Amino acid sequence: MASPKYKRILLKLSGEALMGDNAYGIDPSVIDRVAEDISEARDLGAEICLVVGGGNIFRGLSAAASGFDRASADYMGMLATVMNALAVQNGLEKQGIHTRVLSAIPMSSVCEPYIRRRAIRHMEKGRVVIFAAGTGNPFFTTDTAAALRAAEMSCDALLKGTQVDGVYTADPKKDPTAERYESLSFMDVLRQDLQVMDASAVSLCRENKIPILVFSIQSKGELARVLGGSGTCTIVGEEDGTNG
Numbered sequence: 001m002a003s004p005k006y007k008r009i010l011l012k013l014s015g016e017a018l019m020g021d022n023a024y025g026i027d028p029s030v031i032d033r034v035a036e037d038i039s040e041a042r043d044l045g046a047e048i049c050l051v052v053g054g055g056n057i058f059r060g061l062s063a064a065a066s067g068f069d070r071a072s073a074d075y076m077g078m079l080a081t082v083m084n085a086l087a088v089q090n091g092l093e094k095q096g097i098h099t100r101v102l103s104a105i106p107m108s109s110v111c112e113p114y115i116r117r118r119a120i121r122h123m124e125k126g127r128v129v130i131f132a133a134g135t136g137n138p139f140f141t142t143d144t145a146a147a148l149r150a151a152e153m154s155c156d157a158l159l160k161g162t163q164v165d166g167v168y169t170a171d172p173k174k175d176p177t178a179e180r181y182e183s184l185s186f187m188d189v190l191r192q193d194l195q196v197m198d199a200s201a202v203s204l205c206r207e208n209k210i211p212i213l214v215f216s217i218q219s220k221g222e223l224a225r226v227l228g229g230s231g232t233c234t235i236v237g238e239e240d241g242t243n244g
C-alpha cells in the first residue's frame with residue numbers, strides 16, 4: 001500500500017460535487033462514495049480534516065446579484081455548508097469513522113463551536129474533524145476557510161476536491177481548448193487570475209507554505225491516488241518547487 005505524500009491534510013470538498021447529477025442539493029449516493037474515498041485515504045495513514053462548500057444549496061454572491069442583502073445572503077450560504085457538513089458526517093459514520101462537526105457559527109444543539117485547540121485534540125484522537133460555516137464571516141468563501149483552517153491545523157497540504165481534475169489555462173467547463181497544468185506556483189495562479197480558487201485562499205497558502213492540490217472528487221478513489229502520488233491533479237506550490 002502506498003504511504004501518503006502528506007501526513008496531515010485538509011480536504012476542501014466542493015459543495016457542487018455533492019449534488020451528483022441533480023441540479024441542486026445533496027445526492028446520498030455521492031455522500032456515500034465520498035465517505036468511502038475518505039476512509040480509503042485514512043487507511044493510507046493520512047490525518048484528515050474537512051471543509052465543505054455550500055454551492056449545491058446557496059451562494060451568497062449569486063443571491064446578492066438577484067437582490068438579497070449580501071451579508072444576509074452570505075450567512076445563508078454559511079448555513080448551507082452546515083447542512084452539507086452534517087450529511088458528510090453521516091456518510092463517514094456509516095463507514096465507522098469517528099467524526100466531529102465544528103461550526104464557525106455556534107449552534108450548540110447541532111454541533112460543537114469551532115475552538116482551535118479542541119479541533120487539534122480531536123485530530124490527535126484520530127477523529128475526522130469537519131469544519132462547518134466557513135470562516136463565520138460574510139464576504140468570504142469556503143476556499144478561504146479551507147486555507148485558514150489548514151494553516152491553523154498545521155496541515156501539510158490543502159487538497160481541493162472539485163468537479164475538474166486540476167488547474168487549467170482557462171475554465172475547462174467553458175473553454176474546451178483549455179489545457180491542464182501539472183504544477184504551477186502560487187504567484188502563477190494569482191498573476192494569471194486562474195479562477196479555480198479565490199485569490200485570498202491562494203495568498204494564505206502561499207504565506208504559510210501549504211501546497212494546494214486540485215483534483216476531481218468525482219473520480220472514485222482519486223483522493224487516495226493523489227495522496228499516494230499516482231493520481232491526476234495540479235500541484236500549486238512555491239516558485240522553486242520546494243513544497244510541491
Ligand SMILES: Nc1ncnc2c1ncn2[C@@H]1O[C@H](COP(=O)(O)OP(=O)(O)OP(=O)(O)O)[C@@H](O)[C@H]1O
Pocket residue numbers: 013014015016017052053054055056142143161162163164166167168169170171172173194195196197
Ligand atoms: N483556470 C481554471 N482551472 C480549473 N477550473 C477552473 C478555472 N477557472 C474556473 N474554474 C472553475 O472553478 C470551479 C471550481 O471552483 P468553485 O469555487 O466554483 O467550486 P468549488 O469550490 O469546487 O465548489 P463549491 O463552491 O460548490 O463548494 C471548477 O469547477 C471550474 O469550472
Ligand SMILES: O=c1ccn([C@@H]2O[C@H](COP(=O)(O)O)[C@@H](O)[C@H]2O)c(=O)[nH]1
Pocket residue numbers: 015052053054055058059060061073074075076077078079080081133134135136137138139140141142143145
Ligand atoms: O467564510 C465564508 C464561507 C462561505 N460563505 C458563504 O457561503 C457560500 C457557500 O460557500 P462556497 O465557498 O461558495 O461553497 C458562499 O457563497 C458565501 O455566500 C461566507 O459568507 N463566508
